[in-house]
Amino acid sequence: MKLNETADFANADLSADPARMPNWQARLVLGFADDAGTTRLIERTHFGPLRVQKPLYPEGAQVCHAIVVHPPGGVVGGDTLAISAKVGDAAHAFITTPGAAKWYKANGRISRQDISLEIAAGARLEWLPQETIFFDAAQVALTQSVSLAKDASYIACEIFCFGRTASGESFNGGKVSQRTSIRRDGHLIWWEQGALAGGSAAMRSPLGLSGKTVCATLIAVGKPLPASLLNAIRHQVGMIVGNAADFGISQLKSVLVARYLGDSSEIARHVMLCVWQHLRPELMTRAAVVPRIWNT
Numbered sequence: 001m002k003l004n005e006t007a008d009f010a011n012a013d014l015s016a017d018p019a020r021m022p023n024w025q026a027r028l029v030l031g032f033a034d035d036a037g038t039t040r041l042i043e044r045t046h047f048g049p050l051r052v053q054k055p056l057y058p059e060g061a062q063v064c065h066a067i068v069v070h071p072p073g074g075v076v077g078g079d080t081l082a083i084s085a086k087v088g089d090a091a092h093a094f095i096t097t098p099g100a101a102k103w104y105k106a107n108g109r110i111s112r113q114d115i116s117l118e119i120a121a122g123a124r125l126e127w128l129p130q131e132t133i134f135f136d137a138a139q140v141a142l143t144q145s146v147s148l149a150k151d152a153s154y155i156a157c158e159i160f161c162f163g164r165t166a167s168g169e170s171f172n173g174g175k176v177s178q179r180t181s182i183r184r185d186g187h188l189i190w191w192e193q194g195a196l197a198g199g200s201a202a203m204r205s206p207l208g209l210s211g212k213t214v215c216a217t218l219i220a221v222g223k224p225l226p227a228s229l230l231n232a233i234r235h236q237v238g239m240i241v242g243n244a245a246d247f248g249i250s251q252l253k254s255v256l257v258a259r260y261l262g263d264s265s266e267i268a269r270h271v272m273l274c275v276w277q278h279l280r281p282e283l284m285t286r287a288a289v290v291p292r293i294w295n296t
Contacts, residue, residue, distance in 0.1 A: 023078035026050040033088040039064040065094045074102035077109035084116040092124040101132045106139035115144040119152040131159035137173040150185040153222035153283045159268045162213050172199040216260040216268040222283040233278045
């Protein structure tokens with residue numbers, strides 16, 4: 001289905017019980033290319049309720065911002081979302097979402113999201129969706145595969161919230177599984193997989209969530225960064241979280257990983273924003289301009 005085609009989701013009652021809502025099978029394919037210093041969105045093919053309405057240039061022509069919209073507003077059991085993006089030589093793409101993703105209580109089926117990202121020579125990609133909320137009893141499988149050219153750069157962040165704590169809900173049932181792989185110049189440089197069952201011992205274990213309800217991870221791939229920068233990040237984040245045990249950052253050759261555990265999605269956002277603001281000028285050679293959509 002091309003850009004000018006639409007899926008028929010207008011008649012769905014999105015205020016109804018999520019377990020009774022129809023299942024969506026949605027795909028989005030994005031392509032970015034450098035055109036004499038301007039990054040252009042040259043492909044945005046979609047099927048079902050996933051789309052990018054138009055490319056945005058709040059930083060000027062060199063960086064193309066794309067906001068991925070999922071009109072139903074939430075994901076139910078049996079839904080499948082698939083997003084792939086290719087960033088061509090020397091292009092710079094910034095991909096985010098307009099708000100939090102919501103994964104509803106399962107209706108007997110697993111909901112899935114598959115992300116595939118490809119970053120060509122000299123290209124840069126920032127994959128920075130807003131937070132993800134897993135409702136109690138959600139059954140979710142997430143996979144992400146990233147392929148970078150040798151001199152490409154990449155920053156990605158995810159914030160997971162287990163249960164709607166503001167509504168007094170805990171994640172006592174269901175399961176969230178995740179698998180992430182990153183390859184650079186064809187070589188596997190990062191592999192991570194895991195599964196967390198609601199109400200399990202892993203949610204309380206210091207090897208798991210340690211009793212926390214929010215976890216955030218930022219992964220950056222590019223040139224090795226100086227220890228002084230990592231120390232500056234630790235210092236700044238320390239003033240945000242107060243407890244040094246809630247945050248960690250480490251670097252292994254070209255891969256940098258920052259993690260936060262806590263009970264507040266707002267604090268998690270501040271922490272990840274702080275890390276990104278320090279890393280972006282080094283890895284992307286651009287000032288960290290906060291997208292307006294993050295403040296709405």
